[in-house]
Amino acid sequence: MKTFQHFLTYYKPYLGVFFLDLFCAFLVSVIDLAFPLILTYCTDVLFIQKSAEILDGLLILGLFLFGMYLIRAVCRYYVSAQGHIMGSYMERDMRKDLFDQYQRLSFSYYDRHNTGIMMSRVVSDLFEICEFAHHGPENLFISLVKIIGSFVILAFIFWPLALILFLVTMIMLVFSYFQNKKMQETFMDNRRKIGEVNASLQDSLAGIRIVQSFTNEEIEKTKFEHSNDEFLESKKRNYHVMGTYYSFNNFFQGMLYLTVIVAGGLFVAQGELSPLTLATFALYINIFVAPIDILVEFTEMFQKGFSGFKRFEEVMKEIPEIQDAKDAKDLEHVRGDICFEDVSFTYNKEESVLEHVNLTIPAGQKLALVGPSGSGKTTLCSLIPRFYDVDQGRVLVDGQDVRDLKLKSLRQAIGLVSQDVYLFSGTIEQNIRYGKPNATTKEIVEAAKKANIHEFIQSLPEGYDTYVGERGARLSGGQKQRISIARVFLKNPKILILDEATSALDNESERIIQSSLDRLSEGRTCITIAHRLSTIQNADEIVVIDQDGMKEKGTHEELLKKNGTYARYYHLQFSKEEDE
Structure with missing residues (x-):
């Protein structure tokens, strides 16, 4: 019932259209009932x-019928056109709410859920809801008006036969109720299975370059065929249930005709009913049965729409793990001081990553984090903009717990450049502008110059209007990285996080981009997660982290003199570079 009440709230902005739609449906039903x-x-x-009297009566009756069916046509147009438009508006509203919810949900939600399944809820589930939102109330209303109206008329014509028909109809409704429960289960399973098909498709298409480079097309075909066949089996189970539902309802409709002929014939034989009245009864049986057919179709539509809405509601009920506290305040006049006080963190409350970390980074300092993969370097940095929350301890920015700050103001003060660059589908200018949506063209060009990408952009036929392709597929790794750096230049944050920003680049690209990063880090608190130690030798402080926590801390020269973990890393890497 709560789910249904939630669904009804989406009608609220369109109540005028909705009630006019029902009124038009009511007129259509009344006109259909009037003809017999x-x-x-x-x-x-x-x-x-x-x-002469017949001719006069036919003229009046003809004009009346013409006007009646003209009104019926206008009402039918409104129901078909405006009703569908209302349903489309509701679908739009639900899709917007779902997208907004996806934007609110924390990183941990995306760690647990597949993108393809989430896309399925936005597209296919909501389409079924739209169809139900329009046709559902309309079909239900028309059917009830026709069934109740025709039954009342039948009762006035000859109530004993009407009562017998009512009993047969009740048996039919009881059967439909129990069959509906089975249909709901199969439709929910359908929604899950089509989500898995979308997930498989999205995964394969997003990684098509890897698929083809490893010549693993057959593996992907097998994976897709598995999810596709699972969906087929789910649909088959669904159609078996639907087939049973439709066939038995059709059988009960036949029983209504049988009841009229047999029971009505008995009443005629006993002289209680005239053949002409029985014929009129038969006409109303057609009107009585037609809305039952509509109700049967409504049941299928309801189950599809309702199962889709329940999946929609599952997401809407998700409470973001990371959100503003009630008394959260803006981070103002940012200096860039960062402090980790006894910080511990685990993924999913199981996998321990950080334990009792204490670290202070004064404003304007350049700090480098070094250590093996999986030691928690990226996780430590992810705690600053609150992509995740600590399990124990505090992360402070300018002396304030990040949990007491508004997320928007906190994240606006932080710039992130990572190894995995994401460019949105669009032009180079649009991707740079992402750092500051209201930036002028002059500001965008200036940011590009600072990122050493302006000359390259100018060399392109379409310049800043060049389309980058999906995820920047038409650009090289170095070019994409410099665009992402230009984006951060435009944002102009006080705190900068560089997460192995040059580790995937060749030496020439690394030198160009390192120059851009050095310029970017000037006057900012900068945390660099480094793979190549040559890029962090000028850091104010270097911290070595492994699975057991922080091992060493100091400048490049100080750590080399200690001849510990950092020195071992450095000599191993230096020897390798010398060999190369």
Whole structure:
């Protein structure tokens, strides 16, 4: 019931359209119910009069019927057109709410869920909801008006036969209720399985370069076929249940005709019912059965829409792990002091990554983090902008716990350049502008110059309007990295995090980009996660981290003199570079 109440809230902005839609549906139903009565009037009253009176009556009746069916056509247009538009608006609103919720959810949610399944909820699930949002209330209303209206008329015509029909209809409804429960289970399974198909498709297409480079097309085909076949099996189970539902409902509809013929014939034989009245009864049976067909179709639509909405609601009920505290305040006049006080962190409350870390980074200092993969360097940096929250201890920026600050103001003060550069589909200018949406063209060009990418952009036929392709596929790794650096120049944050920003580049690209990074880090608190130790020799302080925590701390020269872990890393890397 709560789910249904939540669904109804999406009608609120469109109540005027909704009630007018129902009113038009009501007029259509009343006009359909009126025709057998008009036909009865003609046979019982009009057609037994004199020819002149019949002709006069037919003229009036013809004009009345013309006006009636003209109104019916206008109402049908409104129901079909405006009703669908209302459903599309509701779908738009739900899609917006779902997208907004995805934007709010924390990194931990994305760690646990597949992108393809999330996309399935945005696209296919909401389409089913849109169809139900429009057709559901309309079909239900029309059907109830016709069923109740025709039953009332049948009761006035001859109530004993109407009562027998009512009993047969009740048996049909009881069967439908229990069959509906089975349909709901199969439709929910359908939604899950199509989500898995989308997940498999998205995964394969996103990694198509890896797939083809390893010639693993057959493996991907096998994976996709598995999820596709699972969806097929789910659909088959669904259609078996639906087939049973439709066939038995069709059988019960036949029983209604059988009841009219057999029971009505008995009443005629006993002289309690005239053949003409029985014929009128038969006409109303058609009107009575037609909305039952619509109700049967409504049931399928309801189950599809409702199962889609339940999956939609599952996401909407997710509470973001990272969100502003009630009394959170803006981070103002940022200096860039950072302090980790007895910080411990585990992923999913199981995998311990950081334990009792204490580290102070004064404003403007250049700190480098060194250590093996999996030692927690990136995780430590992810705690500063609150991509994750600490399990124990505090992370302070300018002496304030990051959990007491508004996320937007905190993250606006932090710039991130990572090894895995993400460029959005669009132009080079649009990707640089992402760092400051209201930036002028002059500011964008200046940021590009500082990132050593301006001359390259100018050499392109379309310059800053050059389309970069999906994820920047039309650019080299170094070019994408420099665009991401230009983006951070434009953002102009006080705190800078460089997460192995040059580790995937060749030596020439590394030198160009390192020059850009050195310029970018001037006057900012800069934390560099380094793979190549040659890039951090000028750092104010270097911290060595491994699985057991912080091992060493000092300048490049001080750590070499200690002849410890850092010195071993450095000599191993230096020897390797000398050999190369």
